[in-house]
Amino acid sequence: MGLTLQIPRGDRRVRPRRKANTLTTGAAVSALLLAVATAGAVLAVTLPETALRDAQEAARQLTSQALVAVGFGIDQVSITGQRYTLDSDVYDALDLTNVKTFAALDTAAALKRIERISWVDTAQISRVFPGQLTVEIKERSPAAVWARGGTRYLIDATGRTLGPVAANNNWVLPQIAGEGANADAPLLLAALGRHKDIQSRFSHAERIAERRWSVVLNNGSRIELGADREVEGLDQVAASTILRKAISAAPVIVDVRTPGRAVMRPVAATTALNLPVTPAGGGQQP
Secondary structure, three states, X not given: OOOOOOOOHHHOOOOOOOOOOOOOHHHHHHHHHHHHHHHHHHHHHHOOHHHHHHHHHHHHHHHHHHHHHXXXXXXXXXXXXXXXXXXXXXXXXXXXXXXXXXXXXXXXXXXXXXXXXXOEEEEEEEEEOOOEEEEEEEEOOEEEEEEEOOEEEEEEOOOOEEEEOOOOOOOOOOEEEOOOHHHHHHHHHHHHHOOHHHHHHEEEEEEEOOOEXXXXXXXXXXXXXXXXXXXXXXXXXXXXXXXXXXXXXXOEEEEEOOOOEEEEEEOOOOOOEEEXXXXXXXXXXX
16 A cells, blocks of 8 residues: 655645736837937937938838837728818828828828818817727818809808819809909808898909909999998998889999099990998988
């Protein structure tokens, strides 16, 4: 009969397990990045300028590959909210040719570049884990069509040029023409909006010598406005019963360029009828 040596349970010793001497992926990448940074510092001291640039570019490429390996790479880009904005313009603004990782993406700078795209009003960039970049765009709304040099452009309410009018698009919008008309359109359109009766007869407006407006109505009548007198001139016409009736009949030119005076003449006539304006508070203006 064999003997079995038994050690009391309380006297038993448990041998501790050896910990695996391994680094996690994240730690490995951190070590790699530290090594790249250290190597870059050494290179900056030891290499000439041309070789240094090449070495730094190689280090950047190595860093980018390391970041992609741990899930910081940009794998997919999604753009929403755009109708007239080209996807390619947004990709160019993101600089995806050079920006491969989220760490390399300068979000604030990218947003500024995106919002410089003609149709873009505002934009928002967000990350959808692990590797998707989402760009949400709010586009501007066309407010008028600007004719310049044989080409028609859409502009918004601020006068910003959005792009040429496509041949198959028939926008029902106010028409303006002339050099610089886009920049000065907002004030004119706001002044027209104050007087719905005139606005309903509006055909188009021409910018004269980049200084003043000639407003053409749909019956062929014209309202000649003075420089920087869009509001005052249209207010003067709207306040006069005579002038309101005149622009509603046969084509006539109403010249209100001079403060306190209105000049009215038929479109084809060479003679003019001067209509003095009664001072404020002194009765009905003509």
